[in-house]
Amino acid sequence: MEQVLFRHNRPGRVVTFKEYCDEGGFNALRKAISEMTPNEVQQAVIDSGLRGRGGAGFSTGRKWSFVPRDLPGPRWLICNCDEMEPGTYKDRVLLEHNPYSLIEGVTLACYALGVRHAFIFIRRGYEKAANNLAQGLIEAKEAGLLGKRILASEFSVDIDLHLSAGRYICGEETALINALEGKRPNPRSKPPFPATKGLWGGPTVVNNVETLANVPAIIAKGPGWFKGLARNAEGAGMKLFCVSGAVKNRVCVELPTGTTLREIIDGPCGGMKPGTKFKACIPGGASTQFLTPEHLDVPMDYDTVAKVGSRLGSGAIIVFEEGCCLVAATLNLITFFARESCGWCTPCREGLPFVKEVLTRIEAGAGEERDIEILREHVKYLNYTFCALAPGAMAPLDGLLRHFEAELREHIVQRKCPFK
């Protein structure tokens, strides 16, 4: 199968700068600088149908187009490699194999946006990815592909790495901006959106690693080609799926958007773990709704997954087997979110521990009928928070109530977890 991001991967090691270049690496940058205006680069990204791989799935090219080009002062690009959403490890796998696509992608984005200085914000614990990037930046600079007057053009870019110290909320783009500035990483209110007022008050684009790493191929081979990689009309390009949970092989693979869940599980994952049966999965990282066996043939693209009441999110598929208690699974997820709340707004800071308390009781056999109402209220009203963390936290609970209410009630009626 055609690979875009994983095209340069070598098993068990990182691709070298030379290998990457030999395989056509940095040709997209050459092409853009010599043949394309910044606007044409942006237009190609719009036309390619590339959507943000960080979770929200917003059109990347359109996001770029919101950046005002006429304001005085610097503009910024930040690559979001916070990747702390449970289940998600695709950006790490990509960078541990190949930092160059990202470096080239960031440089191209800077070219399109007229950015002079970019940051790559890396989560804690990704030392290997960070080292690869640091090495790659040096190599690219030495080769004249980065730094002052790239490829002898007027275009200059510097890229800095910022290593975080661990907090999921740092992945939220405005919290990330605060974190980079050395402030407490609470999100900022939107509007103003970062595109107009972001890092140090300047127009700022925040893009995910995978998003930016796709840009070189789009420029090299054209937006039509990229779009056509998808399996269906709704999709565009390839997507990294990182699978965990009850499958035989827990792998991170690059597949066309629109591939179905069943194809992913039965294909690269080699089916379910021996002796287990598919019960449910979370399709796009911890902040997405459960899908059930009836959704196995849903094509995995942003719109279609949204239509069935979940989200493609980060493409992190977490598979649960028959016999696994989804109340307990949801409790684990809520515990994560409650701990990672930044503490800024009331519903998230206090509501998540409330949900956790209720689920803990239900799981322990001390649930009451009225608890279900409490959970429903939270699913609805935790939408009205300051940032998207709490609504994301409610997604699995929403899925639980929608598809597995019976299981929840079993806990209450039996006064114990039916799976224990």
Next chain:
Amino acid sequence: MPKLIIDNLPVEVAPGTTVLEAARSVGITIPHFCYHPALALASACRLCAVKMLDGPVKGIQMSCSLPAQDGMVVSTTDPEALKMRALVIEWLMINHPHDCPVCDEGGECLLQDFTIAGGHSRRRYQGDKRTHRNQYLGEHIYHEMNRCIQCYRCVRFYQDYAGGTDFGVTGSAGRVYFGRFEDGPLESPFSGNLVDICPTGVFTDKTGRFRARYWDYQFAPSVCQHCSVGCNLAPQVFQREVIKIVGRRNDQVNSWFICDRARFDKKGINDPSRPRAPRVDGEATDYEAALDALAARIYDFVEVHGPESLAFVGSSRLSLEGCLMLGELVANFDAASLSFYGDPAEAKGSQLATELLSGENVAAPADLASADCIVLLSVDLMNEGPMLAPFIRKAWLGGTKVYRIADPALLSGQQLPFDCIEAATLAEVPLEQASRAIVVCHATRTPREELSDVAATGARLAMLQPGPNGFGAALVAREHGARPFDELLAARKVRGIVAFESDLPVANLKGITVLGCADWQATELSQKAGVFLPTTTWMESTGTSINFEGRAQRFERAFRPGYPLKGLDAKYYAQSRYGEPAPGQPKTPPPQPPRIPRGEIPGGQEIEAWKAMARLLEKLGGELIVEPLTGSWQPLRDIDPEAGGERIFSLFKSSEPDTL
């Protein structure tokens, strides 16, 4: 001008107004915690939820951060909005202690109000409450972190608004904590505002805890008399004791805040040894007798020495009414002198301000926030006008450069909440390049020539005065030809004085008889006076003072003077807890005021200084004046104490300010 509908009422507001503020403008209070008009938006508490029924945005929205737009149809009572608000309260009460009965905030607590209003009364959360450790924050503020509802008002005030760096927020998620790095007194001179700004009882005023509830207090709009900024405040008085002092909004002068001196310095007013009784030659007597004695002594003195040997002395802490009445007293004697200041520099400077300033070239404190260049010219800002600092900080945060031309004598320990560029002279400051420059200076320290230079650049002046009513005193001084007391001394004519709330140093008065002295505190002068007349403090008075920018502000009497009911030895009761004597204190409490029916308040003979003057004047054969604000001053009578005050320049159109 966006037009919208809120709860079926049509509302039209200025662009940029939020839905919450728009609702408020038609009398609808949308519950809120984190929103505060003086602070940056947080949108953190989520209590201000309303439902947008129609218009550009729909559904549940936070009204505090939503700009009003044309066509919006807002419901504050929609069941969904009510549910959201009820949930916010329920979430906050998950961890809030059931403290109200033992909480000093009770009765003036936003959380209490909105919890009751939201109807929350049944606990559904079954876990434990989260608890925190409290910190020692100094002698002024008590910390009770368990009551925190994480609205972030305190940090936004302390760090962002006031520029403090030793208090903030630590931790994340449910563990966020508002405090210091370690126990210790808060360093900001504005720390007391935490008490006002915290919507719950996390910060309470240690100097007045557990004395009374909100509904027990007597309140009145008052004006701080500690410096010439004239911040608006309100004393909270219980049984003739000032328990607490809180800030009062005046957008032009102090926004919502006051400095710690204004808030915590109640000693003088509550001082148990405050002179309460009139005295003649050291013997207590009643007011009438004391006035008679003083009038007789003045009469005799003038008979013997002639009126030219007599001086009436006031001060810049005397109210405008007092200053004017003093003028009348002097006018009663052909050749007597009038003086408001001891030091000629103070007198001249004060005078200079009244001559130079006009409505056009004077800057109000709030104007500093939007200045594009600020100069501190030989001022000790944190002592002489501390509440200007947050406005300067605001401008500085917005990129305005602040220059300081330092007077070495004033530099010690100046901790400003903004950075300054040091300059040696005004010439080094690029004033001409600014269009909204303001020079902050002090009346007594700035030579006229230097001010002419400033004026030439079009910069405006914030010229601080030596006393709270320095501007008023100077105006009256000009009207009545007052002279600095040092000058009178040098002329060697004065042989006797009558002083009203004056701080003249006694050492200067060799060979001069202090015929009478009226004051509310025991000054050196009052000890020396033949006749002593106790006066009321500004909190027990209704009157007017004029701040440095020529803004006349009315203050109203908050309570009638007299011994506080708690007893004659305030110290005893201040140290005792729940009536138990403190270690080292006698077992029997000192006497309460005698419990006999009486018409007058024990120790309550004090009257406003100007009234003492009026009665004295009457006894000296003058006419009884019942209203000192007459003639061109008359319009000041109508100033609404809660409407921000009025610049006096329009009153004196006849006497155009000098050209600089």
Next chain:
Amino acid sequence: MIPEQLKKTLEARVAHAFSAREAAVDVMKDLQFHYGWLTDEAVGEAAEILGLSRLQVEELATFYEMIYRRPVGNKMIHICDSISCWNAGYEKILDHLKARLGVEVGGTTADGQFTLVPCCCMGRCGDGPLISIGSTIYDNLTPELVDQALELERLSGSAAPEHQGQA
């Protein structure tokens, strides 16, 4: 007191930054690496280097998961307790660790060698259950593998740097 050299490095880091604050996390991490945890003294030093108050450093330090404001053992043992590792059975591994080390969650072993802390997703969800000891990851764990890992780490002493400064 930190060595002059480290101080210089940190000051250079701050000088390289667009604003001093931007370097705050780096500075805290390096000081933590030096002291083992971010001591009160280190907070004071960070404050000085960054031009902030100690409280302002504390505001940042207490936000992040990987900055320790309390003493910890020579090596941190982090065990991922997020959803994929939960599904892979991290709870068994945690129980095993607690028993082997004789500590509760958050505790430090009596010999001061290890501190056991659960943490959120390490971005290796396909390899759970997993822990990190110092900077080394041990994945696809079974109780037996845990024992081996502990043995190995005990032998390798206290030198495992977990929080290198700049990559």
